[in-house]
Amino acid sequence: MTGGATDTVARPLLELTGITKRYGDLLANDDVSLRVAPGEVVAMLGENGAGKSTLMKVVYGLVRPDAGTVAVDGRPLDISSPKDAMGAGIGMVTQEFSLVETMTVTDNVALSGTGLGRVDRAETRRRVVEAMERVGVSLDPDRLVGSLSIGERQRVEIVKALFHDCRVVILDEPTAVLTPQDVRALFETVRRLRAAGLGILVVSHKLREVAEISDRVVVLRRGRLVGDRVTATVRDEELAALMMGGSTDEVAAATATPAGEPSELEAAVGMGDPEPVQPAGAGPTTGEPVLLLTGLTVSRGGRDVLSGIDLTVRAGEIVGLAGVSGNGQTELVEVLSGTLPVTSGTLEVDGQDVTSADVGRRLAAGLGRLTEDRRGSVVPQMSVEYNLVLEDLPAYTKRGLLDRKAVRAHAEAMIERFDIRARPADAVATLSGGNMQKVLLARALARRPRVLVVAQPTRGLDIGAYRYVHQQLDELRTEGAGVLLVSEDLDELRALSDRVVVLFRGEVVGEMPVAEASPDRLGVLMAGGGSS
Amino acid sequence: MKFVLRGHEPRWLAPVAVLVAVLVTLALTAVPIRLAGAAPLAAYERYLVTPLTSTHGLHEVLLTATPLLFTGIAVAIAFRAGYWNIGAEGQFLLGAIGTTWVGTTFTDLPAPVALPLGFLAGAAGGLLWAVVPAWLKRRAGIDEVVTTLLLNPVALLVVQGLLNGPWRNSSSGFTDSDRLGSGFDLPALIPDSRVHWGFGVAVVVIVVTGVVLARTATGVRIKAAGQAPRAAEFSGVDVGRLQWRCALVSGAIAGLGGASQVMGVQHQLTAGISDGYGYTGVIVATLGGLSAIGVVLVALLLGDISVGAQNVSLVLQVPAQLGAMFSALLLLAVLSAMSWRRYRLQWRPRPRSGGSR
Ligand SMILES: Nc1ncnc2c1ncn2[C@@H]1O[C@H](COP(=O)(O)OP(=O)(O)OP(=O)(O)O)[C@@H](O)[C@H]1O
Ligand SMILES: [Mg+2]
Numbered sequence: 001m002t003g004g005a006t007d008t009v010a011r012p013l014l015e016l017t018g019i020t021k022r023y024g025d026l027l028a029n030d031d032v033s034l035r036v037a038p039g040e041v042v043a044m045l046g047e048n049g050a051g052k053s054t055l056m057k058v059v060y061g062l063v064r065p066d067a068g069t070v071a072v073d074g075r076p077l078d079i080s081s082p083k084d085a086m087g088a089g090i091g092m093v094t095q096e097f098s099l100v101e102t103m104t105v106t107d108n109v110a111l112s113g114t115g116l117g118r119v120d121r122a123e124t125r126r127r128v129v130e131a132m133e134r135v136g137v138s139l140d141p142d143r144l145v146g147s148l149s150i151g152e153r154q155r156v157e158i159v160k161a162l163f164h165d166c167r168v169v170i171l172d173e174p175t176a177v178l179t180p181q182d183v184r185a186l187f188e189t190v191r192r193l194r195a196a197g198l199g200i201l202v203v204s205h206k207l208r209e210v211a212e213i214s215d216r217v218v219v220l221r222r223g224r225l226v227g228d229r230v231t232a233t234v235r236d237e238e239l240a241a242l243m244m245g246g247s248t249d250e251v252a253a254a255t256a257t258p259a260g261e262p263s264e265l266e267a268a269v270g271m272g273d274p275e276p277v278q279p280a281g282a283g284p285t286t287g288e289p290v291l292l293l294t295g296l297t298v299s300r301g302g303r304d305v306l307s308g309i310d311l312t313v314r315a316g317e318i319v320g321l322a323g324v325s326g327n328g329q330t331e332l333v334e335v336l337s338g339t340l341p342v343t344s345g346t347l348e349v350d351g352q353d354v355t356s357a358d359v360g361r362r363l364a365a366g367l368g369r370l371t372e373d374r375r376g377s378v379v380p381q382m383s384v385e386y387n388l389v390l391e392d393l394p395a396y397t398k399r400g401l402l403d404r405k406a407v408r409a410h411a412e413a414m415i416e417r418f419d420i421r422a423r424p425a426d427a428v429a430t431l432s433g434g435n436m437q438k439v440l441l442a443r444a445l446a447r448r449p450r451v452l453v454v455a456q457p458t459r460g461l462d463i464g465a466y467r468y469v470h471q472q473l474d475e476l477r478t479e480g481a482g483v484l485l486v487s488e489d490l491d492e493l494r495a496l497s498d499r500v501v502v503l504f505r506g507e508v509v510g511e512m513p514v515a516e517a518s519p520d521r522l523g524v525l526m527a528g529g530g531s532s
Numbered sequence: 533m534k535f536v537l538r539g540h541e542p543r544w545l546a547p548v549a550v551l552v553a554v555l556v557t558l559a560l561t562a563v564p565i566r567l568a569g570a571a572p573l574a575a576y577e578r579y580l581v582t583p584l585t586s587t588h589g590l591h592e593v594l595l596t597a598t599p600l601l602f603t604g605i606a607v608a609i610a611f612r613a614g615y616w617n618i619g620a621e622g623q624f625l626l627g628a629i630g631t632t633w634v635g636t637t638f639t640d641l642p643a644p645v646a647l648p649l650g651f652l653a654g655a656a657g658g659l660l661w662a663v664v665p666a667w668l669k670r671r672a673g674i675d676e677v678v679t680t681l682l683l684n685p686v687a688l689l690v691v692q693g694l695l696n697g698p699w700r701n702s703s704s705g706f707t708d709s710d711r712l713g714s715g716f717d718l719p720a721l722i723p724d725s726r727v728h729w730g731f732g733v734a735v736v737v738i739v740v741t742g743v744v745l746a747r748t749a750t751g752v753r754i755k756a757a758g759q760a761p762r763a764a765e766f767s768g769v770d771v772g773r774l775q776w777r778c779a780l781v782s783g784a785i786a787g788l789g790g791a792s793q794v795m796g797v798q799h800q801l802t803a804g805i806s807d808g809y810g811y812t813g814v815i816v817a818t819l820g821g822l823s824a825i826g827v828v829l830v831a832l833l834l835g836d837i838s839v840g841a842q843n844v845s846l847v848l849q850v851p852a853q854l855g856a857m858f859s860a861l862l863l864l865a866v867l868s869a870m871s872w873r874r875y876r877l878q879w880r881p882r883p884r885s886g887g888s889r
Pocket of ligand 2: 052053054095432433
């Protein structure tokens with residue numbers, strides 16, 4: 001590395017000047033200028049579709065800007081591919097991982113290698129271990145990536161990004177998919193990198209995390225950089241106002257609550273301080289069962305991933321499903337969705353046995369679903385409007401033909417209601433992460449299901465959308481539907497649920513009203529401390 | 533210079549891409565035309581324009597396009613659903629066999645009964661030939677690209693076997709079948725021309741298919757199954773069953789093509805009943821963007837070129853194969869040009885001084 005570390009204060013490590021990126025008539029980035037100094041962590045906030053990922057991709061060479069320059073160490077770069085960016089000392093962890101599951105940690109890291117030429121396995125492995133030490137990540141370099149948890153996979157991505165001598169690290173919503181413990185580990189790594197003089201740019205929707213990790217925070221709104229503040233002195237209300245585009249007072253007024261109680265904004269910006277939309281536990285628990293699992297067992301590869309699950313969700317209640325990821329939640333959602341077969345036991349939706357029913361019959365029985373696998377739930381090349389009605393095509397058919405006006409009208413209504421930043425005819429592939437999520441939520445909720453199974457419903461959503469989704473779930477409960485809420489965010493679970501069920505190694509190890517579900521108690525159960 | 537993924541696709545892009553491809557093709561074919569000793573411009577005129585300037589030429593274009601309409605739309609349906617049916621050639625041949633069988637067995641049937649029966653037999657033949665690979669795919673997950681392709685030469689062998697054996701012409705002894713009963717002769721669609729009712733049937737099939745693909749729930753499901761099978765499955769589409777059905781429909785339509793060719797043009801089965809129509813159907817479907825209207829346009833264009841090619845070879849004394857070469861080059865050029873729909877060409881500015889390498 002060239003460039004002395006002596007006059008670092010004056011000279012920014014990374015400097016973006018006048019970055020502009022246009023998609024058709026949409027300005028994704030509008031004349032954005034930004035500097036990151038060595039040893040500085042800059043957080044970036046903004047609503048879904050504000051242009052954060054686009055800007056990060058510009059820096060990393062994944063997107064070519066229409067105007068503007070990227071400079072490292074005062075030297076303008078010609079970055080037009082990630083390879084160029086890596087060469088210039090920029091590393092990035094994108095919103096979606098790009099790992100090969102059937103390869104080891106070492107091989108995945110080495111894959112990103114530029115110019116390694118001949119592969120010397122022992123040497124590569126040594127260098128990977130060295131990089132992990134440098135970053136403060138401890139992972140077995142010979143494990144298959146497919147066997148790693150989401151948090152571990154992200155650490156592999158980080159090691160990958162830092163494998164080459166990196167001076168600037170970009171993290172696009174790194175915490176969205178992480179458990180609280182993993183977030184802590186990630187922040188530890190970030191602090192270590194900061195201490196080593198790297199410049200770090202991190203996107204997040206969670207003000208609490210921004211406050212914890214960053215030195216400076218910048219806000220993007222509809223493609224423009226509208227704020228640049230020192231984290232230590234900025235108030236949450238001010239950031240929220242910058243993001244949403246109102247004045248501080250307006251935002252404060254809109255979210256005002258009686259004195260003494262934590263404001264709704266605080267709850268929202270903290271992303272899930274236990275501030276229930278409705279007093280939790282007040283929901284009736286005497287409604288008839290809308291989802292009934294009895295002795296549900298699912299085997300995958302000769303192993304029981306779910307064994308003997310008994311679970312009831314009644315009309316008018318939200319049941320939270322807690323558990324450390326990898327303890328069977330994903331499989332439970334899949335088996336309910338109809339994409340994974342039941343091995344034994346039964347499954348009823350609203351009184352109908354759907355144990356071996358196909359997806360169509362489950363939908364007809366009144367089941368709504370949102371799984372973790374967003375990519376596997378949308379047709380990327382298809383328009384937003386048709387993705388929205390994909391589960392309800394017969395309802396939009398008149399005399400054998402699709403009622404295109406009705407499809408369009410429905411899409412416009414959903415776009416309005418869920419504040420989706422897209423036009424009905426846009427291909428879903430072009431949507432930002434949060435907006436794609438909103439499309440799926442809209443699809444599931446618009447059907448007014450009798451029972452809704454949702455996994456991580458607010459992952460990657462901005463503050464406004466986060467609150468809106470919580471309201472919607474609450475409304476669904478009030479209307480008398482049942483909700484099974486799977487979330488790794490304990491705060492979210494405790495804020496919304498009437499009852500909490502804990503899953504450990506594919507078994508239900510605890511069930512309690514939310515009032516008794518203290519984080520400590522849940523933590524013990526989730527760690528297996530409650531199993532006999 | 534490099535390719536960059538494109539976000540939005542402007543509306544003008546697809547037509548412009550095709551136009552550019554045609555120009556590139558013209559430029560490239562100029563060389564061999566020159567080598568063959570003819571003037572390129574005169575040749576182009578004869579390839580593309582001359583057929584369209586006379587009624588007779590126009591009729592010939594429609595006639596030549598007819599089998600391509602059938603095979604093109606057949607392939608398009610299957611491809612849309614993500615089922616890569618490369619077997620339209622074999623299905624076309626089996627359709628021809630089916631029609632010939634009923635046509636030479638029930639020779640006395642009157643036209644109102646004979647014609648529907650002939651088409652039905654053709655569809656059945658094509659469907660039969662499509663069943664095996666579709667079933668293998670559905671039950672055992674065996675790749676249909678390989679199986680459908682490999683069944684094509686088998687179908688040709690069946691045709692040749694029949695013509696050399698049981699179906700050898702009973703009067704001349706040639707390896708052509710007997711003539712079909714006269715009730716099986718498709719009447720002319722346009723008076724005093726060779727354009728027969730097969731063209732009309734093709735148009736009906738294409739219109740119906742086009743409406744189903746573009747305007748119905750089934751069409752949306754087919755598209756979803758083809759583009760993102762996992763997401764389609766998640767949304768309640770039985771992808772396996774849908775592909776199975778599309779595969780059979782595809783085979784049946786290709787078989788109709790065979791029926792149309794037998795009853796409308798040859799009136800008997802010959803070993804050359806298909807001039808590679810099934811393979812050309814893949815070109816037609818792909819160039820036509822798997823849409824009904826696209827299939828019509830490309831089939832007519834290829835019909836135009838092949839009629840023109842005969843003309844060129846007669847008048848300008850260049851090999852008739854130049855027409856085939858023209859079509860093939862056009863396919864390559866259009867496919868390359870179509871990549872612009874997804875990618876943008878970007879001229880990389882000279883790295884500025886200090887730019888890192
Ligand atoms: N390839 C593309 N083609 C067209 N539009 C695009 C494309 N990529 C992004 N956009 C649009 O640009 C805008 C900004 O998207 P971007 O992904 O940068 O948002 P974001 O701030 O990262 O949002 P999120 O918080 O949801 O991840 C969105 O409105 C999106 O629809
Ligand atoms: Mg993003």
